[in-house]
Amino acid sequence: MVSIKGLHKKFGKNQVLNGIDLSIGDGGIFAVLGPNGSGKTTLIKAILGMVVPNKGEIKVHGEDIRKNTDYRYKIDYLPQIANFPNNLKVKELIRMIKDLRGKAAHDERLIEVFKLQPFLNQKLGNLSGGTRQKVNILLTFMFDSPLIILDEPTTGLDPISLIRLKDLIQAEKAKGKTILITSHIMSFVEEVSDEIVFLLEGEIYFKGPIQELKTKTNQPDFEHAIASILTDNHA
Amino acid sequence: MKHILAFLLIFFTTSIGFAQLIEVCETCPISKIKQAIAQASNNDTIVVAKGNYKEYDIIVDKPLTILGKDYPVIDGELKGEIITIKSDNVTIDGLFLINVGMSYTEDFAAIRVKKSKNFVIQNVVLEKLFFGIYLEKSSYGKVFHNKIIGDAVQEYSSGNGIQLWHSNHIGIEQNHVQNVRDGIYLEFSDDCTIKNNFSAENLRYGLHFMFSNDDIYQDNTFENNGAGVAVMFSKNIKMYNNIFKENWGTASYGLLLKEINDAEIIGNTFEENTIGINTEGSNRVVYKNNDFIGNGWAIKVRGACYANQFIENNFLYNSFDIAYNSKVNDNVFNNNYWSNYTGYDLDKDGIGDVPYRPVKLFSYIVNRTPETIILLRSLFIDIIDFSEKVSPVFTPDNLLDNNPLTRRNTW
Amino acid sequence: MLKILKYSFYDLMRSRWSYVYFAFYLLLGILLLFLNNDLSKAVITLMNVIIVLVPLIGAIFGVMYYYNSKEFTELLLAQPLKRSSIFLGQYLGVALSLSVSLIIGLGIPFVFYGLFKSNAIWDFSLLLITGTFLTLIFTALAFNIALSNENKIKGFGYAILLWLFLAIIYDGLFLMTLIMFEDYPLDKLSLVGTMLNPIDLSRTLILLKLDISALLGYTGAIFKQFFGTNFGLIVSFTTLIVWVILPVLRIVFKSKKKDF
Numbered sequence: 001m002v003s004i005k006g007l008h009k010k011f012g013k014n015q016v017l018n019g020i021d022l023s024i025g026d027g028g029i030f031a032v033l034g035p036n037g038s039g040k041t042t043l044i045k046a047i048l049g050m051v052v053p054n055k056g057e058i059k060v061h062g063e064d065i066r067k068n069t070d071y072r073y074k075i076d077y078l079p080q081i082a083n084f085p086n087n088l089k090v091k092e093l094i095r096m097i098k099d100l101r102g103k104a105a106h107d108e109r110l111i112e113v114f115k116l117q118p119f120l121n122q123k124l125g126n127l128s129g130g131t132r133q134k135v136n137i138l139l140t141f142m143f144d145s146p147l148i149i150l151d152e153p154t155t156g157l158d159p160i161s162l163i164r165l166k167d168l169i170q171a172e173k174a175k176g177k178t179i180l181i182t183s184h185i186m187s188f189v190e191e192v193s194d195e196i197v198f199l200l201e202g203e204i205y206f207k208g209p210i211q212e213l214k215t216k217t218n219q220p221d222f223e224h225a226i227a228s229i230l231t232d233n234h235a
Numbered sequence: 236m237k238h239i240l241a242f243l244l245i246f247f248t249t250s251i252g253f254a255q256l257i258e259v260c261e262t263c264p265i266s267k268i269k270q271a272i273a274q275a276s277n278n279d280t281i282v283v284a285k286g287n288y289k290e291y292d293i294i295v296d297k298p299l300t301i302l303g304k305d306y307p308v309i310d311g312e313l314k315g316e317i318i319t320i321k322s323d324n325v326t327i328d329g330l331f332l333i334n335v336g337m338s339y340t341e342d343f344a345a346i347r348v349k350k351s352k353n354f355v356i357q358n359v360v361l362e363k364l365f366f367g368i369y370l371e372k373s374s375y376g377k378v379f380h381n382k383i384i385g386d387a388v389q390e391y392s393s394g395n396g397i398q399l400w401h402s403n404h405i406g407i408e409q410n411h412v413q414n415v416r417d418g419i420y421l422e423f424s425d426d427c428t429i430k431n432n433f434s435a436e437n438l439r440y441g442l443h444f445m446f447s448n449d450d451i452y453q454d455n456t457f458e459n460n461g462a463g464v465a466v467m468f469s470k471n472i473k474m475y476n477n478i479f480k481e482n483w484g485t486a487s488y489g490l491l492l493k494e495i496n497d498a499e500i501i502g503n504t505f506e507e508n509t510i511g512i513n514t515e516g517s518n519r520v521v522y523k524n525n526d527f528i529g530n531g532w533a534i535k536v537r538g539a540c541y542a543n544q545f546i547e548n549n550f551l552y553n554s555f556d557i558a559y560n561s562k563v564n565d566n567v568f569n570n571n572y573w574s575n576y577t578g579y580d581l582d583k584d585g586i587g588d589v590p591y592r593p594v595k596l597f598s599y600i601v602n603r604t605p606e607t608i609i610l611l612r613s614l615f616i617d618i619i620d621f622s623e624k625v626s627p628v629f630t631p632d633n634l635l636d637n638n639p640l641t642r643r644n645t646w
Numbered sequence: 647m648l649k650i651l652k653y654s655f656y657d658l659m660r661s662r663w664s665y666v667y668f669a670f671y672l673l674l675g676i677l678l679l680f681l682n683n684d685l686s687k688a689v690i691t692l693m694n695v696i697i698v699l700v701p702l703i704g705a706i707f708g709v710m711y712y713y714n715s716k717e718f719t720e721l722l723l724a725q726p727l728k729r730s731s732i733f734l735g736q737y738l739g740v741a742l743s744l745s746v747s748l749i750i751g752l753g754i755p756f757v758f759y760g761l762f763k764s765n766a767i768w769d770f771s772l773l774l775i776t777g778t779f780l781t782l783i784f785t786a787l788a789f790n791i792a793l794s795n796e797n798k799i800k801g802f803g804y805a806i807l808l809w810l811f812l813a814i815i816y817d818g819l820f821l822m823t824l825i826m827f828e829d830y831p832l833d834k835l836s837l838v839g840t841m842l843n844p845i846d847l848s849r850t851l852i853l854l855k856l857d858i859s860a861l862l863g864y865t866g867a868i869f870k871q872f873f874g875t876n877f878g879l880i881v882s883f884t885t886l887i888v889w890v891i892l893p894v895l896r897i898v899f900k901s902k903k904k905d906f
Contacts, residue, residue, distance in 0.1 A: 607824050
C-alpha cells in the first residue's frame with residue numbers, strides 16, 4: 001500500500017526524518033508512535049504530499065507521489081487540528097468537500113452516527129472543539145478510500161463518540177482497508193492497532209506487532225514497553 | 236441674367252464714380268488681369284471670370300476693384316509675387332491665388348499692399364503660398380473673410396499668413412489661416428483690430444505682435460499652433476474672449492507675453508495647452524475672467540513681472556496652476572476659483588476661509604529637473620508640496636490668493 | 647482551480663471585510679460626487695485615493711486572508727488537488743472579490759450621477775482598470791510575502807513595508823536620483839524607474855489621460871515618443887501585466903516547494 005525509501009526531511013537545521021524505510025501492506029491498522037518531535041506528523045504529511053522531502057521516495061499503490069496528485073483520491077485524511085473556514089456552515093463544508101473530491105459519499109449515515117443534525121446550519125466558527133472534531137471525522141470517513149490516515153483522532157471527543165469512532169475504525173478495517181493512526185493515548189493504540197511503527201529521532205526504532213515490542217523490551221504491558229524505550233534511549 | 240447683373244454693376248458704379256466695368260476671361264479680348272489694369276482708369280471695376288490665369292507681378296497702381304466671379308484661379312507658377320497694390324482705395328474680392336514664389340532674400344506675397352490706404356481684401360483664398368497677405372506701411376484697410384491654407388514645414392522656408400509691417404488702423408476679421416509660419420503677424424503696427432479669426436496648425440504662432448501698440452484682438456480661436464499667440468515688446472494690447480486650445484509641445488504656449496505693459500487679458504479660455512500663459516518682463520497686466528482648463532501649467536511667470544493682477548479667473552484641473560522661477564512676488568491674486576483648492580468655507584460666503592497657495596514646490600523642482608515631471612501626482616510629491624505649503628522655503632511666501640472662491644466664477 | 651476560486655470568492659463575499667471595503671468605496675464615490683458636483687474633480691481625487699489605497703488594502707487583505715485561511719488550505723492540501731490550483735484559486739478569489747468591491751462600490755454612485763452621459767467615462771474606466779491591476783498585483787505580492795513568512799506579524803510587517811516603500815519611499819529615492827544626476831540625459835532612466843514600480847506605472851497611465859498637456863512640455867525624444875503616442879499606453883499595460891504574472895508565477899513556484 002505504502003512504501004517509503006530513504007526518506008530525509010530537514011526543517012532548517014532540524015533533521016526531523018533521518019532515512020526512513022517503511023513499507024505498509026494492504027489491510028490492517030498501523031499506529032505510528034513516538035515522543036514529541038519524533039517526526040510522526042511529518043511522516044504522515046510526507047505521505048500526503050504536504051511536506052516535500054529532501055531525499056527519498058514515497059510510493060502509494062506503487063505510484064511515486066511526486067508525479068501526480070491523483071493518488072490522494074485513495075486517501076482519507078483526518079488532520080490533527082480541526083480548523084475550518086469560519087464563515088462556512090457545516091452543511092456547506094460537507095457539500096464543498098464532496099464537490100472537490102467528486103465522489104459518492106455516505107455523509108448522511110455519519111451525520112446520524114455523530115448526531116450532527118442540529119449543527120448543520122451553524123457556522124464552523126461557532127462550534128465547540130469536540131463538535132468540530134466530529135465534523136472532521138465525518139469529512140474523513142464519508143469517502144470509501146482504501147487508505148485512511150488519522151492524526152490524533154481522539155482529540156476532544158466525548159466517551160460515546162470515542163466508542164463510535166472505534167467502531168468506525170473497526171468497520172473500515174473489516175472492509176480490508178489500511179488505516180494509519182498516530183495517537184498519544186496508549187490504551188487507544190493498544191486497543192485498535194495491529195502493528196506499531198515506533199519513531200525515535202527521525203528513525204524507525206521498531207516496527208511490528210505490540211506483542212513483539214513487549215517481548216523485546218521485557219515489559220508486561222504496552223505502556224511500560226514504550227516508557228522503557230524512552231528511558232533507555234535518554235539514559 | 237449675366238447681362239442684367241453686368242448692367243446693374245455698370246449702373247451703380249457709373250452712377251457713383253463714373254466708373255467702368257472691365258471683364259476679363261480666358262476667351263475675352265482682355266484675357267489677362269495685367270492687361271485689364273493697364274486699360275482701366277481710376278475707380279473702374281475689373282471682373283475676372285472663372286478660369287485659370289497664369290500671371291504674377293500684377294501691379295495695381297490705381298484705385299480699382301478687382302472682383303473674381305466663382306473664384307478664378309490666379310497661378311503665380313512659383314515665379315514671384317502675384318498682386319502688389321500700390322494705390323489707395325483698392326479692393327480685391329473673390330480671387331483664388333495659388334503658387335506664390337519662394338525666396339530666401341525676398342518676401343514674396345500673394346497680395347502685397349504697399350504704402351496705401353483704404354484698401355479691402357476680402358473673400359480671397361490663398362494656397363501654396365510663401366507670404367499670404369502682406370501689408371507694408373499701409374493704413375485704414377480691411378482684411379476680411381479670407382482663407383489662407385499653407386503647407387509650411389520649416390520655419391526658415393515659410394512665410395506668414397497675414398503680415399502687417401508699419402501698418403496702422405487695420406481691421407482683420409473672420410479670416411481662416413492655417414499651416415503657415417505665423418498665422419497673423421504684426422510688426423510696428425498700431426491701432427489694429429483682429430476679430431473672429433481662426434488660426435490653427437501654424438508652425439510658429441497663431442498670432443504674433445512685435446513692437447505694436449494699442450491693438451485689440453478678440454473672439455479669435457487659436458488651435459494647435461507652435462504657440463497660440465505671442466505678444467512681444469508691445470503696449471496697451473487688449474485681448475478679449477479668445478480661445479487658446481491644444482498648443483502642445485516643449486516651447487508651446489497658449490499665450491506668450493514678453494515685455495508687455497498695460498495689457499488687458501479678459502474673458503479668454505485657455506484649454507489643454509502645455510503652458511496656458513507664459514509671461515516674462517510684463518507689467519501692469521490685468522488678467523480677469525479667464526478660464527484655464529486642463530493646461531499643463533496655467534500660468535508660468537518667469538522673472539521681472541510686476542504689478543500684475545490676476546482676479547476672478549477660473550483655474551480648472553491644470554497640472555500646475557502657477558509656476559514662478561523666483562522667490563519674489565509683486566503680483567496680486569484675488570477672488571479666483573481654483574479647482575485644486577482644498578480649504579473650507581465655514582461662514583458660507585462663497586469665499587474659502589484659508590488662503591490658497593497656487594505655486595507648488597513640485598513646479599519649482601520640475602523647473603530645475605524637467606524629467607521629474609514623471610512623478611506628478613505621486614504621494615511623495617503631495618507630501619513635500621504640503622510641507623512647502625505649511626512653511627514656504629523655495630516659493631514666494633506672499634504669493635497667496637487670500638479670497639479663493641468655492642464656486643466657479645461666472646460672468 | 648475554479649472550484650477553489652469559487653469557494654474562496656464566496657467565503658470572502660460573505661466576510662465583513664468585503665462589505666467594509668465595498669461600503670468605503672461607495673461612500674467615497676457618493677461624497678466626492680454629491681458634495682462636489684464636479685465629475686472631473688472627483689475623478690482626479692479618486693485617482694489619488696486609488697493609487698495609494700488600493701495597493702495598501704490589496705497587500706494587507708492578501709496577507710490577512712492567507713494567514714486566516716491556513717486551516718482551510720491544509721484541509722485542501724489533503725484533497726486530491728494540485729497545489730498550484732489551491733493557491734491560485736485562493737489568490738484569484740481574494741483579488742477578484744476586492745476588485746468587484748472596488749468596481750461596484752465606485753461604479754454605483756458614478757452611474758447614478760450620470761457617468762454614461764459624461765465624457766469622463768474613459769478617465770473613469772481607466773481608473774477602474776488600473777485599480778483592478780493594482781489589486782491583482784498587490785494581492786499577489788502579499789501572497790508571496792505570506793508564503794515566505796510563517797510568522798503572521800512578520801508577514802503583516804513586510805506587507806506594510808512593501809506598500810510604504812512602493813507608495814512613498816521609492817518616489818523619494820527616485821526624485822533624489824533624478825535631481826542628483828540632473829546634468830545627464832534622464833528620460834530613459836525616469837521611464838525605467840517608473841516601470842519598476844507598479845504604483846508609479848499606474849500613476850503614469852492616469853497621467854497620460856489627465857496631464858498629457860504638461861507631460862508634452864518636456865523635450866526628451868523618448869519621453870515624447872512615450873507620452874505623445876500610443877506607445878506609452880501599450881508599454882504601460884504590458885508592463886502591468888508582467889507585474890501580475892511574475893508574482894503569480896512565484897506563488898506557483900513557492901507553493902510547490904513549501905511544507906505545511
